Amino acid sequence: MKTLPKERRYETLSYLPPLTDAQIVRQVQYILDQGYIPAVEFSESSAP
Known part of the structure; x- marks a missing residue:
C-alpha cells in the first residue's frame, strides 16, 4: 500500500x-x- 508523505x-x-x-x-x-468516500489518516505521534 502506498501512503502519502506525513504532513x-x-x-x-x-x-x-x-x-x-x-x-x-x-x-x-x-x-x-x-x-461519501472515507479516508484513514494516521500519525506516529498523538501530538497535534
Missing part, C-alpha cells in the same frame, strides 16, 4: 475528541450512507 492536516473527523471503536464505526457508516 499536518485537518480533515473530516480531526476536530472530534478521541472516539471509541463503536463511535468510529458509526461515523464511517454515516459517511458511507451519505455516498
Whole structure:
C-alpha cells in the first residue's frame, strides 16, 4: 500500500475528541450512507 508523505492536516473527523471503536464505526457508516468516500489518516505521534 502506498501512503502519502506525513504532513499536518485537518480533515473530516480531526476536530472530534478521541472516539471509541463503536463511535468510529458509526461515523464511517454515516459517511458511507451519505455516498461519501472515507479516508484513514494516521500519525506516529498523538501530538497535534
